[in-house]
Each structure stands twice: as C-alpha cells, then as structure tokens.
Amino acid sequence: MSWxxxxxxxxxxxxxxxxxxxxxxxxxxxxxxxxxMAVTLSSSLDVDEVIQRGVEQARRVVKADTIIVALYDxxxxxxxxxxxPDSVVDGAFVPVxxxxxxxxxxxxxxxxxxxxxxxxxxHGVYHVxxxxxxxxxxxxxxxxxxxxxxxxxxxxxxxxxxxxxxxLDNARIFSRLADRAAHDERSRVARELHDRVSGSLAxxxxxxxxxxxxxxxxxxxxxxxxRAHLGETVTEIRELLDDLRTDDDGRSIDRASIVALVERxxxxxGITVTLEHDLTSSGTLEALRTDGSAIELHLMVREALLNAxxxxxARNILVEVRETENTVIIRVTDDGRGFDPTSVxxxxxxxxxxxxxxxxxxxxxxxxxxxVITIALPVETRSAP
Numbered sequence: 001m002s003w004x005x006x007x008x009x010x011x012x013x014x015x016x017x018x019x020x021x022x023x024x025x026x027x028x029x030x031x032x033x034x035x036x037m038a039v040t041l042s043s044s045l046d047v048d049e050v051i052q053r054g055v056e057q058a059r060r061v062v063k064a065d066t067i068i069v070a071l072y073d074x075x076x077x078x079x080x081x082x083x084x085p086d087s088v089v090d091g092a093f094v095p096v097x098x099x100x101x102x103x104x105x106x107x108x109x110x111x112x113x114x115x116x117x118x119x120x121x122x123h124g125v126y127h128v129x130x131x132x133x134x135x136x137x138x139x140x141x142x143x144x145x146x147x148x149x150x151x152x153x154x155x156x157x158x159x160x161x162x163x164x165x166x167x168l169d170n171a172r173i174f175s176r177l178a179d180r181a182a183h184d185e186r187s188r189v190a191r192e193l194h195d196r197v198s199g200s201l202a203x204x205x206x207x208x209x210x211x212x213x214x215x216x217x218x219x220x221x222x223x224x225x226x227r228a229h230l231g232e233t234v235t236e237i238r239e240l241l242d243d244l245r246t247d248d249d250g251r252s253i254d255r256a257s258i259v260a261l262v263e264r265x266x267x268x269x270g271i272t273v274t275l276e277h278d279l280t281s282s283g284t285l286e287a288l289r290t291d292g293s294a295i296e297l298h299l300m301v302r303e304a305l306l307n308a309x310x311x312x313x314a315r316n317i318l319v320e321v322r323e324t325e326n327t328v329i330i331r332v333t334d335d336g337r338g339f340d341p342t343s344v345x346x347x348x349x350x351x352x353x354x355x356x357x358x359x360x361x362x363x364x365x366x367x368x369x370x371x372v373i374t375i376a377l378p379v380e381t382r383s384a385p
Contacts, residue, residue: 312336
C-alpha cells in the first residue's frame with residue numbers, strides 16, 4: 001500500500017524498545033486500515049459513492065477535523081469541491097491561485113499553515129489524486145484546533161489518496177464505457193426506426209394518396225384526415241430520432257439546451273416562445289447532470305412544449321427556469337384552450353413517471369386561458385463533516 005509507512009519504520013530510531021513496539025504497532029494498524037479501504041472503495045463503480053466512501057474511510061484513518069475532496073475538470077481547467085464542509089462546498093470551485101494546488105506538482109504531500117480551503121482551519125495536508133499519469137483531483141485533511149499534523153497523519157493522507165485515486169479512475173472508466181454502450185444502443189434503435197418504421201409509414205402515405213385519387217370527395221376528405229395523422233406520426237418519429245442521436249450532454253436544463261428546444265419548436269410551429277432562464281449556478285447544473293436529473297427535466301420540458309404545440313392551439317408559450325431556496329423551478333405556461341389535468345393522455349403519464357423518478361413535484365394547473373405546468377425539484381445539499 002503506502003511506501004511512506006515503510007520509510008518511516010526505517011527512519012525510527014529510539015533506544016526505548018516499548019516505544020519502538022508502539023510505533024510499529026501504529027504503523028501496522030494504519031497499513032491494515034488503508035488496505036481495507038482500498039478493497040472497499042474498489043467495489044463501487046459510481047463516482048459519487050466512491051467519494052462518499054473515501055471520505056468516510058479517510059475520517060477513520062486520518063484524525064483530521066475535516067476531509068475535503070476536490071476534483072479536476074481537465075476540459076475546463078477547473079477544480080471543483082466534491083466533498084467537505086458546507087462552507088467549502090458552497091464555494092463550488094478552488095481558486096486558481098490557492099496555495100493548496102501546489103501539491104499537484106509534488107509527489108509528496110504538501111503541508112500548509114494558513115490559506116486553508118476551510119476558513120476554520122489552521123493547518124492542512126494536501127495530496128494529489130493521480131492515476132495512470134493523469135491528475136484527477138486532490139485530497140485534503142485540515143485541522144482547526146491548532147494541531148500540527150503528525151508524520152503518521154501525513155503518511156495516512158498519502159495512503160488514502162492513492163486508494164481513492166485508483167477507485168475514482170475505475171469509476172470514471174466504467175462511466176465512459178456505460179455512456180458508450182448507451183450511445184451505441186440509441187444509435188441502433190434510431191437506425192431501426194429510420195430504416196423500417198419511417199420507411200414503411202412513408203410508403204403507406206404514398207399508397208393513401210394513390211387510393212384517394214380514384215375516390216369521391218367525401219372519401220378523399222376522410223383519407224386526407226388519415227394522411228394528416230400519419231404525417232404527425234412521421235414528425236414525432238423524426239423528433240424521437242433527433243433525441244436518440246443526441247448525446248446526453250445535449251439534454252440538460254442549462255440555457256443553451258433549453259434555447260435549442262425553444263428554437264426547434266418555433267421553427268416548425270410558428271408559436272412564439274419566450275424564455276426566462278435564471279439558473280446559472282454551475283454547482284447546481286453539475287449536480288443535476290451527475291445524478292441524471294438534468295436529462296429527465298429536459299425531457300419533461302420537451303414534453304410540455306410538445307403538448308402545447310399539438311393539443312392546446314396556443315400562440316404563445318412562456319418557459320421559466322430558475323433556482324429558488326435550494327429548489328429548481330421550471331414553469332411552462334401557454335395561452336391555449338387548456339385541458340383536464342387528470343387526463344392520462346397528452347404524455348402526462350410519462351411526465352409524472354419522470355417526476356417521481358427524480359423526486360420532483362409536478363403540478364398542472366388550468367389557466368384562463370391555457371395551462372401552467374410547474375416542476376419543482378429540491379437541490380440536494382451536502383452535509384458538514
């Protein structure tokens with residue numbers, strides 16, 4: 001496991017046999033704890049669970065007042081806080097000029113007095129989380145009691161960081177594989193729909209047109225209605241194909257994703273859609289993306305817009321997205337004819353299922369005129385150490 005423990009045993013020099021025994025016993029106890037931690041962490045393939053377990057185990061091994069985990073986003077060159085006291089997590093990001101980031105350039109843990117991540121701390125030990133040569137983040141142990149970290153505590157931070165980095169790397173590899181598998185499956189389904197279903201429906205439409213030419217006026221009107229329904233079905237399938245071929249990154253509730261939904265609706269329907277988007281917290285958006293809620297919220301907004309387009313006869317729609325008192329609020333209001341909110345049609349069953357799945361409240365209120373659909377999802381906050 002962690003080599004500093006071996007180095008420390010070699011460096012111990014004392015004439016007191018009992019002191020030697022105590023020091024070796026402590027080193028062996030710490031080594032066993034770290035080995036147990038490595039086995040436990042590697043059993044999970046979920047990044048959030050790995051971090052949670054890592055912090056819990058670190059508290060048992062490292063007697064610091066708080067344990068903090070920061071993750072590095074290579075694409076955006078940013079350090080975000082993944083675990084720690086509320087006051088630190090609420091800060092979302094590690095400042096680029098923070099002294100603790102100097103640990104990235106060192107193979108040894110960095111010990112600092114002052115300039116801690118946690119404002120209540122006096123001293124801290126920081127070690128980079130590195131796997132296969134890549135920087136994944138950093139692990140910090142901080143003390144608020146004026147306690148100077150001992151050599152054994154510093155070594156323990158190294159051991160914990162090594163185990164946590166390995167587990168994080170495994171979880172991220174699994175996540176990428178799972179995303180790839182899901183993408184491949186969506187592409188396969190999209191091909192099947194395009195090659196078989198869409199082609200068959202188009203052929204049926206041409207046949208209906210041929211049949212209608214030899215019929216009387218009344219029959220032609222009836223077939224025209226069927227042809228119109230068929231056209232709507234083809235349009236719905238095309239929209240489904242667009243969704244299936246869109247990566248998850250394109251289905252979120254950030255401004256760009258909602259703007260894309262709104263522009264597609266206005267482009268094909270002529271309905272005027274006004275967007276008021278005030279959700280700008282990167283921490284909230286990242287949390288929703290990580291647990292999958294962002295995709296479900298995106299699809300619920302899409303369904304609300306489709307309902308208004310297909311069934312309400314609305315000419316104007318207002319979409320609002322904001323965060324209030326640790327709750328994400330999404331509201332879609334149209335000026336159409338309205339409908340019975342107890343109905344099981346209009347895609348409402350799917351919306352209710354999605355809301356229940358992510359723990360959101362869904363409210364459908366008939367307006368005068370129109371309909372108001374409100375989605376409220378509490379934003380999970382992290383607890384203090």
